[in-house]
Amino acid sequence: MSRFRPPPWFVLLLPAIIILSAVVLIPLLLSLYSSFTPYRLTRPETLYKWIGTYNYEKAIESAHFWAAFGRTILLLTIALNLEMLMGLGLALLVNKVTYGQRTLRTVMMFPMMFSPILVGFQFKFIFNDNVGLVNNALQSLGLSNVAIPWLVDGQLAFFSILVAEMWSSTSVFAILILAGLFAVPRDPIEAAKVDGCTPWQSFRHITLPYIMPFIYIALAIRSLDVARAYDIVQIMTNGGPARRTELLWTLIGRTGYVDAKMGYANAMGYISIFLAIFFTIYFFRKLNAARSELGMAG
Amino acid sequence: MAKVNLRKVVKKYGALQVVHGIDLEIDDNEFVVLVGPSGCGKSTTLRMIAGLEAISDGEISIGERVVNDLPPRNRNISMVFQNYALYPHMTVRENLGFSLKIAKRPQEEIDRAVEAAAQILSLSEYMDRKPGALSGGQRQRVAMGRAIVRHPDVFLFDEPLSNLDAKLRTQMRTEIKKLHQKVKSTIVYVTHDQVEAMTLADRIVIMRDGHIEQVGTPLEVFETPANTFVATFIGSPPMNLLAGRVADGEIAIEGGPQIAVPDPFSGKVVNGQEVILGFRSDNLMPAGHAMPMEGGFTEFDMKVDLSEPLGTETLLFGSLAGKEVQAKMLNPRPVSDGEELRFQLDLTRCHLFDANSQQSLR
Amino acid sequence: MNENLQYRIRARLLKVLHFVTLFIAMAIICVPGLWVVLNSFRPTVEIMAKPPVWVPGDLNLDNYRAMFGAVGEGGVPVLQYFTNSLIISVTSTLIAILVGMAGGYAFARFRFKGKASIFIGLMLTRAVPGVSLSLPLFIVMAKTGLIDTHMGLILVYVALNVPFTIWLIDGFFRQVPVELAEAAEIDGCTRWQAFWKVEFPVARAGVASAGIFAFLTSWNEYALASQLTRSTFSKTMPVGLRDFTSEFTINWGGMCALAVLMIIPALILTFLVQKHLIAGLTFGGVKG
DSSP: OOOOOOOHHHHHHHHHHHHHIIIIIHHHHHHHHHTTTTOBTTBGGGGGOOOTTHHHHHHHHOHHHHHHHHHHHHHHHHHHHHHHHHHHHHHHHHHHOOSSHHHHHHHHTGGGGSOHHHHHHHHHHHTOTTTOHHHHHHHHTTSOSSOOOTTTSHHHHHHHHHHHHHHHHHHHHHHHHHHHHHHSOHHHHHHHHHTTOOHHHHIIIIIHHHHHHHHHHHHHHHHHTTTHHHHHHHHHTTTOSTTTTOOHHHHHHIIIIISOBHHHHHHHHHHHHHHHHHHHHHHHHHHHHHHHHTTOOO | OOOEEEEEEEEEETTEEEEEEEEEEEOTTOEEEEEOSTTSSHHHHHHHHHTSSOOSEEEEEETTEEOTTOOGGGSOEEEEOTTOOOOTTSOHHHHHHHHHHHTTOOHHHHHHHHHHHHHHTTOGGGTTSOGGGSOHHHHHHHHHHHHHHTOOSEEEEESTTTTSOHHHHHHHHHHHHHHHHHSOOEEEEEESOHHHHHHHOSEEEEEETTEEEEEEOHHHHHHSOSBHHHHHHSSSSOOEEEEEEEETTEEEETTSOEEEOOGGGTTSOOTTOEEEEEEOGGGEEETTSSSOOOSSEEEEEEEEEEEEEOSSEEEEEEEETTEEEEEEEESOOOOOTTOEEEEEEEGGGOEEEETTTOBBOO | OHHHHHHHHHHHHHHHHHHHHHHHHHHHHHHHHHHHHHHTTSOHHHHTOSSOOOSOOOOOSHHHHHHHSSSOGGGOOHHHHHHHHHHHHHHHHHHHHHHHHHHHHHHHHOOOTTHHHHHHHHHHHHHSOHHHHHHHHHHHHHHHTOTTSHHHHHHHHHHHHHHHHHHHHHHHHHHSOHHHHHHHHHTTOOHHHHIIIIIHHHHHHHHHHHHHHHHHHHHHOOHHHHHHOOSTTTOOHHHHGGGGBOSSOBOHHHHHHHHHHHHHHHHHHHHHHHHHHHHHHHHHHHTO
């Protein structure tokens, strides 16, 4: 009769598992349950009424929901791709610098220290149609004589949000890709030069395969964190004007807290969770593929 | 196939100058080895020929063309790197064909060139493996194959054998030599290993601290070293060097024997001149253990501190004038430590250097 | 020589182009932040002036003085928010580090079934968007009375930071050779001693950077804090920023001053660890 002794790895992981269960898993189960009820914050008894998949059906039939869903995907796709490209460009620029590279690297990390909500306010300020930096500059330079409604016009607001989001997150890509560039061995690049490659060709055929894993790490890290964009959007437009910049997250927040329809909001929340999980797993898989390509796996 | 010319080539990193205006002419199809201790500027020189390092001053030409500012891709060279520098994400076949693919040659031509290179280097079995699945020697051969495929004007080798174990190194050395016979081409080869330099080179360039110390065929640099550095760097074990002073046609070794000024140097020294006498262990032998020396020789006694039997010969370590001296015994017999023997020094094969300039007095 | 000249000119041009592009990129990165810092020293009237005042005429510390004044600007208790943020961030970071160290060590040193899936599973908890999580958390916390307390937010931030901390620390422990701990055990250490005396010191830089990363996340978090805190006694600075906005106006000057107060600790910490941070993320990810 020996007492059951859990393996050491399990004991070590236990605190993490407990706290994540308590703070993430259990509330998520609760929200899963409440998504099948018409729960309203103002009327607690509604938590016990089972209405099946009604909330989900409602979401699926709702044009607002699909508009927000599509816009979220669009924003994420454009933002992640542009951030990746610009981060790559920035990393390549900084990598070529020989003097003062440390300083540049530090400057490059600057936006990472800004709270997303701060980024939101900052760009709300910069894009303000009346006193914002952008309009003031355009008008002072004589490039425009009217106040451009950056945050009022639907498409301009989408653009402004995109700029703010890219400002705050491009450096994550740049930093990680730069780390990747440091890790690229010098020899194969030189061999490629001698083999007749133009700078573009040696980048395309040698450097890029080497830094691909780093790009995917950056994408994976970012996709873990995409909902950061919520803070920015909430401050800059809060989905407005008239839902023209509504994202899944602002829609959920408003439905839950302003309209107090918790059940419905949780149903949509679940859809947003699956969206995030999908992106994350996708990039983790890509990362593994890129790693085995270079023989780094294992 | 082309000549390579270096004229007053200088390399500076900021204030630090690592190559001090070297001149070197390399002939068509010549195998030239740059050799020297680490930090002597030999690799930098090679990389300047390749175009991987910009030159700070001077002129480099390949063929008739000045290539000072041309990027490597326009120099029609190929290079084998110390760490092989294979592309890890490509198979052997793709590695070999990469330069031709970049040059947009037709696929069948690429296939033919790759096949031919694989034949020469017996790589055919490994064509679809990635470099990670190859042994050190195989990787080295792929690196060489990649260089051959392009039919470049000049091959550059940057210490290609230093990552291999001793046995493989000897084997690959022979292969490189054969390769040069098969693929007639100009080769510039960098190494810190003087044995490699001696065995491979048509001409050896010995470098130190960014200067060229001597250029010559292997036998020239072995038999007539230009200065004490070359004398000790080339040949193993290194040449024995003893300081002395010229007095009446003899060299007085401080605290050691008097030795007649060797023939080739008589008339080139003056009384009272501080000199360094150099001789190889092959020319200092215990009396009566080999053919008797012909021509001029001198004899003295020396205590043997240590002996290293190598089979066909035994290395003897003694000391003269407080300096360690190595001698060789052919047809060896066991020698006990501390035994005093009579040695013969072959004067016809001695070297004499000026003590101040360290240059040969020949 | 013509060919050489052509290449030399091209190299020069590329150099100039590189410099100009780099300069523009850095300007774009810096200007929005510097604009905030500059405005924190200007009176709101000048910030809002129409036509714009480009050359600041009136730089003063009024916004800061108001912020640190007894009541604070417009009654915003900035000091209280700062204290709340500090308590919550520091405590949650310390706990997250301990939990993360245990977990990271488990992943780095033990082989077990389902390791990859458990790892991904833990990471995915981080992928849950803050808003989606805040709704059920709000309900649970309201029921358990943790809402609007330091404790509640600390728990949430620990959970938020643990996955990432595990990732980073796992990467660092993996670089410490197993032989090191084994040697220590042969020299007479217990496993516990071997960890603290040998493995931990080697991976300390990594642990520190994971800590600072966790701190920054907690320090800057908004989506959850905005729902789970209500009163002055638990609101953090990101939430406090909203106090400067009213229905139609925003006190830009005061807000900029608070923003600077928020950035400074983050700035200092990031400078301290930037090197380790990059190393941690990439080692963890690439060397798999």
